[in-house]
Each structure stands twice: as C-alpha cells, then as structure tokens.
Amino acid sequence: MVPVDAEQISMLREVLSATGWLERTEEFGRALRVTSRTPGGLLLVGTPAGDPWHLAAHLDDESRLGGAPGLAPTLVRWEPPADAPAHLRVGLERLEEARRGETLFVVAEEGAPVPLLERVDDARRTGATVLALEGGDRELRGLAHEALTVPPGEALMSFDGAQHLVSAAAGREPERSPRGLRRRLARLLDAVSGPVPD
Numbered sequence: 001m002v003p004v005d006a007e008q009i010s011m012l013r014e015v016l017s018a019t020g021w022l023e024r025t026e027e028f029g030r031a032l033r034v035t036s037r038t039p040g041g042l043l044l045v046g047t048p049a050g051d052p053w054h055l056a057a058h059l060d061d062e063s064r065l066g067g068a069p070g071l072a073p074t075l076v077r078w079e080p081p082a083d084a085p086a087h088l089r090v091g092l093e094r095l096e097e098a099r100r101g102e103t104l105f106v107v108a109e110e111g112a113p114v115p116l117l118e119r120v121d122d123a124r125r126t127g128a129t130v131l132a133l134e135g136g137d138r139e140l141r142g143l144a145h146e147a148l149t150v151p152p153g154e155a156l157m158s159f160d161g162a163q164h165l166v167s168a169a170a171g172r173e174p175e176r177s178p179r180g181l182r183r184r185l186a187r188l189l190d191a192v193s194g195p196v197p198d
Helices: 006-016 021-035 053-066 114-125 138-143 159-171 178-193
Strands: 042-045 073-076 103-108 129-134 146-149
Touching: 021 103, 021 129, 021 146, 021 159, 042 053, 053 073, 053 159, 103 114, 114 129, 114 138, 129 138, 129 159, 138 146
Parallel strands: 042 073, 042 103, 103 129, 129 146
Antiparallel strands: none
C-alpha cells in the first residue's frame, strides 16, 4: 500500500468537498478522538482476511503529532505469531478484557465473521464504546455506537481513502482550542526548521 502524504490528503479533500464524504469522515474522526482518551485503550481490530496495519500506523502518527496519546492503537490480531514483538502479539482475547473507558474500533471492508460480532457484542455489554468502519455490514453497524459505511463499488470514496481521512480527522484538535493549534504549529515548525537552539 502506498503511503498518502499531507498533499495527497489535501487534494482528496478538495475533490470530495461537495460530496458529503468530508463531513461524514470528519464526524467519525471526531467521534474516534473523543472516545479514545485512555492510553492503550483504543483497540483496533480487522477481520481474518487482514489486520488494519496501515490505519494503525496512521493513528499512531496522529497520536504522536497531535498530542493525543489515546489515539495510539493497540492492534488486535487474529493469529499473532508467538515470536512477534509484544505490541504485535495482542490476540483476540484482549477483546474479552475490553471495559468502560476503552474504544473498540472495528475495520471490516468485507463482512465481519460471527466470532468477531460476538466479541464486539460482549465488549459493548461490558461498557466499551464500539466504532465501525465497514463496507455494508448491517450486523456490525447495528452493534456500533458510531459507524461509517463505505459501500462496495462507491465511485467517489475507496475504503482506503476513508481510513486516511478518518485518521487525519481524528488527529486534528478542535479548532476552538487556540492552545492546541499553537502546539501543532510549534511542532510543525520544529519539524520543518528544527528546534530553536538554547
């Protein structure tokens, strides 16, 4: 998968400005940011067909750059290798420990299998907030507190494109916070010109 940079996101936003997709991804991204406040409490899970690696990397970047530690995801995997590093060995049993104050973010372009739906239902019952980025799965959508559907064959928005816009929206602090804007600008200036020497 090719990385998408800020300029590409900006171009995508311009193309989609009159379609309603920007508003939907912004709203979903805000919900993700608001519910993901506990460090380590954002549980990101995909389907057996694929772990959402790319989205995990973007959310990790947004967490770091946006000063939002709750956005750094715990990637939950269907079959983590026993010799993988600790942060890549988190299996589905972690969903059984989900509790109030945590967010379960399910990414399922194809239909979610029954074992995943059962775990999502259990996590919701124990108080976790459930968000779903899905490709038309009614059952998953019904279990989610917030859902964003990207229908198969959607001409204007790909599933990957939605992930990029959602992660970018989640990383942005509300504009009403001048202090947050100043922090982001300061980080941007440091990244461009380097820190000011003492």
